[in-house]
Amino acid sequence: MTTMRVQELHVHPVKSVAGTSPDEVAVEPWGLAGDRRWAVIDSEGRIVTQREQPRLALATARPLESGGVALSAPGLATTVVEPPAPGPLEPVVLFGKKIDTVVADGAGHAWFSEYLGFAARLVHLDDPAVRRPVDPDYALPGETVSLADAYPLLVATQASLDALNELVAQGDHSAEGPLPMNRFRPNVVVSGAEAWAEDAWTRVAIGDAVFRGVRECGRCVITTTDQRTAERGKEPLKTLAKHRRIGKSLAFGRMLAPVELGTVRVGDEVRVLG
Numbered sequence: 001m002t003t004m005r006v007q008e009l010h011v012h013p014v015k016s017v018a019g020t021s022p023d024e025v026a027v028e029p030w031g032l033a034g035d036r037r038w039a040v041i042d043s044e045g046r047i048v049t050q051r052e053q054p055r056l057a058l059a060t061a062r063p064l065e066s067g068g069v070a071l072s073a074p075g076l077a078t079t080v081v082e083p084p085a086p087g088p089l090e091p092v093v094l095f096g097k098k099i100d101t102v103v104a105d106g107a108g109h110a111w112f113s114e115y116l117g118f119a120a121r122l123v124h125l126d127d128p129a130v131r132r133p134v135d136p137d138y139a140l141p142g143e144t145v146s147l148a149d150a151y152p153l154l155v156a157t158q159a160s161l162d163a164l165n166e167l168v169a170q171g172d173h174s175a176e177g178p179l180p181m182n183r184f185r186p187n188v189v190v191s192g193a194e195a196w197a198e199d200a201w202t203r204v205a206i207g208d209a210v211f212r213g214v215r216e217c218g219r220c221v222i223t224t225t226d227q228r229t230a231e232r233g234k235e236p237l238k239t240l241a242k243h244r245r246i247g248k249s250l251a252f253g254r255m256l257a258p259v260e261l262g263t264v265r266v267g268d269e270v271r272v273l274g
Helices: 054-058 106-116 158-169 237-243
Strands: 005-009 024-028 038-041 060-063 069-073 076-081 089-094 097-103 121-124 153-157 188-191 203-206 209-218 249-260 262-265 270-272
Touching (some): 005 262, 153 209
Parallel strands (some): 153 188
Antiparallel strands (some): 024 262, 038 121, 089 097, 097 121, 203 209
């Protein structure tokens, strides 16, 4: 039997912006260290994502040891933004719900405003331990999450992507495939599993950490966005709608929540505990 292992790790410091692929990263109660602690908001305080602004895919945020980020994008000089000092809380809106954040300094606002072409601001989730509880319909008491869409981590298997690409190749939009894993923006990519095995994971050990499997990940229009060009197509949503409908979700990957903290590393064994 093939041993399952961590194939890739991905940390996205700014929500919906390209991130980095470290060899190892600490697991915190609300997700991987540094993952989705920053977000861009519009003039009405709504978090902006690739759903509305696919060009965010072409920008990159590199995490710094200080907790800050180095922002880069084609045509713009790299800008460093450090975590803001404690200050008044700024409520922002994600999926209709308010989350308290702290506004970054002006350099972040200016950089994203120039890049996106409208008045944008950058905000920071200063204290994930108290700011945002996980959806109570699926959470255990006290669970919190960063500025990720819903849950602390997203895991996907390489075998599931391979199987999906085989289905895409058989469909009406086969020219769009094969799709790369970055369309799905997972935190952990696992090799050595069977296709769709992650659907059944209720408890899994990855490196030093242990997670509970919360639910499937329902996919949105971001997955149709080419992360290299910001252009949109039809896949994988057309194929997921035909072959991977779980309840109301077009499913790919599984949401996880940490139950034992530790460090995860590329090459670590992945063990299903339940």
